[in-house]
Amino acid sequence: MSDLASALALSSVDSSALLVLLVKGTIICLLGVSIGSESAAMPAIVRHRIALGTVFGLAALPLMASIVSPWGLPILSHEAGSPGADSSLLVLALIVLYLSVTGTLLVRLGLDLIRIAKLSYRAKPMGTAAEQLPNLDHPKSETPVKCSPEIRSPLSWGWLRPQILVPSNVIEWDSNEMRMVLQHELAHVLRMDWAGHLLARCIHALYWPVPGIRLLLHQLSLSAEQACDDRVLASGVAAPEYAAMLLRQAQGVRIPASVPLGNSSELGTRIRYLVVEIVDHSAFANGSAATFLSSFLLTSLVATAQLTQRPDIPVLEWGSAEPNEESPEYVYAPPTVRIDPAVLAALEPGPVKPLPPPEPLKPPQLKTLEKPTVPPPPRTAPTQ
Secondary structure, three states, X not given: OHHHHHHHHHHHHHHHHHHHHHHHHHHHHHHHHHHHHHOOOOOHHHHHHHHHHHHXXXXXXXXXXXXXXXXXXXXXXXXXXXXXXXXXXXXXXXXXXXXHHHHHHHHHHHHHHHHHHHHHHHXXXXXXXXXXXXXXXXXXXXXXXEEEOOOOOOEEEXXXXXXXXXXXXXXXXXXXXXXXXHHHHHHHHHHOHHHHHHHHHHHHHHOOOXXXXXXXXXXXXXXXXXXXXXXXXXXXXXHHHHHHHHHHHOOOOXXXXXXXXXXXXXXXXXXXXXXXXXXXXXXXXXXXXXXXXXXXXXXXXXXXXXXXXXXXXXXXXXXXXXXXXOOOOOOOOOOOOOOOHHHHHHHOOOOOOOOOOOOOOOOOOOOOXXXXXXXXXXXXXXXX
């Protein structure tokens, strides 16, 4: 019984901290999703920075709450009831459910990493991207390329030692298609999208109950693919030709621990994005520091918010709750008010002076009306 009681007490403490963390994570996630949705007309690289900044904000949320001085929101009531045994058991069950799902997602991520590592180990080396295309001018052209019969679509993975995997039908590609594929995958390597993808998977495992977390990951993945597509278009490739290549390459099953070139669920959106002329396809944009600084400030503001009790407000106190002998109804006792004696002395009225006697009424004097005098008409001379 003592072990159960201690477990229930510990669960009540952990549940409050976990609930506050999830509520704050919900605020940050919904803000990032709404801002990303309203920025649909902006370049893909800007939308990707917004989504990635939101992911970094969710990752830094527990750390910010411990290093930044808190500020209070006085909205809690002074009357706080202690949870009963039934509610404590429910809270403990919810915590066990949360930890179980989080552990399952993390284990699945580990298995995906092992799978992609084995697949890459069994793949056949083909040299570097620069060896495949000698005239390829790219900062990451020394990235190794491997051929694997286990995949049907090109993909890239790895952070410190990134690699590009291509399917076994690479021998059927012409040099132009090979160039577009390698430019897209090298753009992922240069932007370090695999590290952001891995961080997003970990954040999803920790914040899976948060509404909008899956939509945030979708925005992150889609904007990363579109940003790499913009880099390919910036190299001089025509949009219809590149869209046709995406249709040919987006055939395989997506490996969750990689960054594939073609994802069937996002393919239609990417092709529409390529062929619409009014969309800004800028491959390079400034403002990375401003985006992450805004995410840092927003995360700090939300992370350090604490719910505090409302200040004391004077209220009227009612009398005894016991019924009176004469009446069964409750009796109201007015509150006791203390007033300064000097104020009372100033408010005391002075001596009352008697009113003077009323004056006797005089009869009204009537005035006689005089007859108005009318002057006689003027005389006129007789006419002859």
